Each structure stands twice: as structure tokens, then as C-alpha cells.
Amino acid sequence: xxxxxxxxxxxxxxxxxxxxxxxxxxxxxxxxxxxxxxxxxxxxxxxxxxxxxxxxxxxxxxxxxxxxxxxxxxxxxxxxxxxxxxxxxxxxxxxxxxxxxxxxxxxxxxxxxxxxxxxxxxxxxxxxxxxxxxxxxxxxxxxxxxxxxxxxxxxxxxxxxxxxxxxxxxxxxxxxxxxxxxxxxxxxxxxxxxxxxxxxxxxxxxxxxxxxxxxxxxxxxxxxxxxxxxxxxxxxxxxxxxxxxxxxxxxxxxxxxxxxxxxxxxxxxxxxxxxxxxxxxxxxxxxxxxxxxxxxxxxxxxxxxxxx
Numbered sequence: 677x678x679x680x681x682x683x684x685x686x687x688x689x690x691x692x693x694x695x696x697x698x699x700x701x702x703x704x705x706x707x708x709x710x711x712x713x714x715x716x717x718x719x720x721x722x723x724x725x726x727x728x729x730x731x732x733x734x735x736x737x738x739x740x741x742x743x744x745x746x747x748x749x750x751x752x753x754x755x756x757x758x759x760x761x762x763x764x765x766x767x768x769x770x771x772x773x774x775x776x777x778x779x780x781x782x783x784x785x786x787x788x789x790x791x792x793x794x795x796x797x798x799x800x801x802x803x804x805x806x807x808x809x810x811x812x813x814x815x816x817x818x819x820x821x822x823x824x825x826x827x828x829x830x831x832x833x834x835x836x837x838x839x840x841x842x843x844x845x846x847x848x849x850x851x852x853x854x855x856x857x858x859x860x861x862x863x864x865x866x867x868x869x870x871x872x873x874x875x876x877x878x879x880x881x882x883x884x885x886x887x888x889x890x891x892x893x894x895x896x897x898x899x900x901x902x903x904x905x906x907x908x909x910x911x912x913x914x915x916x917x918x919x920x921x922x923x924x925x926x927x928x929x930x931x932x933x934x935x936x937x938x939x940x941x942x943x944x945x946x947x948x949x950x951x952x953x954x955x956x957x958x959x960x961x962x963x964x965x966x967x968x969x970x971x972x973x974x975x976x977x978x979x980x981x982x983x984x
Contacts, residue, residue: 679706680761680952683736685726685751686743687712690765694794695742698941704949709733726751730758738788738952741765746838749774752789756781761788763948767847767964768792770838779959790948791959793851797943798923799935804910805856807928812913816857816892819907820849821900824878825984834876835982841876843967846896850963852908852923853894859886861962866970871982878982882970 682705684695696717699707709721711729716722723729726739739755741748742765749769755762756778768791769775775791782789795801822845824834833839840847854861861884869879882894906922915929926933951958 679704680738680949681706681708681736682738682740683707683709683711683729683733684717684740684742685711685729686741686765687715687717688742691742694941695740695765698945699740701942702945702949705738705945708736726754730754730760734758737761738763738948740948744833744839745770746833746836749778752778753781756785756787756789759785759787761790761948761952763790763792763944766791766793766795766851767840767844767967768959768961769964772961772964772968775959775961775964779957782957782959786955787957788948788952788955789957789959790951791961792944792948793848793855793960793963794940794944795848795851795923796855797940797947798852798919799938800919800926800933801852801856801923803926803933803935804917804919804923807917808856808910808912809858811910811917813857813886813888813890814911814913815890816853816911817909818849818853818892818894819905819909820846821895821897821905823901823904824898824982826901830984835874837875839876840967841870841874842878842880842896842898843876843970845898846880846894847963847967848922849894849896849906849908850966852919853892854960854962854966856908856910856919857886857890857892859888859890861886861892861966863966863969863973866974867977868970868974869977869979871979873981873983877974878979880970880974882966884966 738761868877884892907920910917
């Protein structure tokens, strides 16, 4: 079995907690190098920038980008220009246009581009999608709330333009909803709660409908704790479906569905590997599109300053 040589760019919390263990567990990937301004990984060659890595490692076949979204466009463009397959951590970019540009670039070069949505690989998501495909859906309620101080301590970039604010975790919920709902969704209104000393929202309230008129209400809040609330409730004519714990626990009509162990990132890498082997791309921007629409239609409510 030929291994795909891979480099990881952006060695932060998500890289150490998720990407590195997932790569190590996949026998069809070989991690040979990493790039980070302030960190390194034992056992592989380390570089301060992606450009330095590409110059020194011409035989690397694939690049996984886990840096924040704002610098990711330039990184992905450089990797594709060097003939590398690319995986993008969520969100796939700072805006829709850059992701579309990357998709065209990858297509023209015959390379794989994977805009990953790790929450779609949560244990209960595919079972929920299968069940809802045959249901008469009446309403959807999304409650995605956590404490920003716990999950993004000291990360000032999330409050700047392109950082998404509360949509950084909220887009995980949108990635699930756009996947499990059998019909397309359209945003009709949004309210954004923005601290007076920040650029991005700390809370958001969205109203959407699918093409059959089913209402979807979404609540995001970064001031919630101590326990996270990551759940999606779908009411149907035959009962209520509840996805909780970020999609890793599933109840249908009050009965829990037996699931396995959490495997989001290993599943992501397995999917990327299969895409590379088949010469395909997977670039679904619907979750990012809803976020963009929320900013376009958003009514701003200025809140008290946020002090970490």
C-alpha cells in the first residue's frame, strides 16, 4: 500500500488535539513535515512558513491547512500552484469568493480540494440524515451555545473581520443542518449581538425556511456555560429527532440510537484520502453561504463590551 506523503500547516490547538492523532492513525498517510510560525512537531521536519516547506519538500503530495481562515487563501493557492492536494479546516475560507477561486484552481490542475466540515462526521449525523430523508418535517430548532473563554482563550483573531465570531462554532451546526435536511435552506432574517469593543458577533439569532416552507430557528451564543449546548431538534409527523453533543448522540422519538466511538477527524482524513485516490473534489460552501447571508441581512444589536 502506497502512503500519501502529507504536510500539516498551522500547529495550534486543533492540530494537536485532532489533526495529528488522526493522521498518525491512518496507515495510508505519512506525515513528513509541518509548518508553523511558533510551534514544531517532534519526529518530522519543521519549517516557519508554508513557502519554506514547499521549497524544501518538493515531493510532498498533500497539504492539510489548519491555520486560521484569513491566511488560508494564500496558503491554499500556494499549495495548489505547487501541485499539491489540499484539505481546508473549517471554515474553508474567510469569504465565499476565495473558496470558489480555489475550487476552480484545483479543478484546472486536476488536484483534490477538500473543504472539510468535521461536524458532518459526528457519529449521529448520517443516521439522522437517513431517517429524515423519509420524514414529514415540521420544524427545526438549533441551539449551539458555549463559552468563548473556554474554547478560544486569547485568540483575538476570532473577533476581527473574517474571524466569524460566534459563527466559528455556529458554522458547525449549519454544516450539519445543511447536510441532514433533504431540501435546501434560505435565510430570511438574522440578528447579530456585537460587543461594542469588537467587530464580530458574540451571539446570533437566525430564521430560515426550506423550500417546502419548514421553519428553521437557530440560536448561537458564546456566553453560555459551564456545559456546552450543541443540539439540533427536528420535529416530524412521526416523532422528534434530537442530535446532541455536537452530533455525537442521537435520540429518535425519545429512544437513544446506539452509536460507536467519536471519530470525526479520522473520518475526515479517510474521506480526503479516498477523494485523492479517485481524483475528486469536495467543496460544499452552503454553511459558509448562510453565514455570509446572516451578515448581509443582519440587524446589529450593540452589546456591552467583551473583556476576556
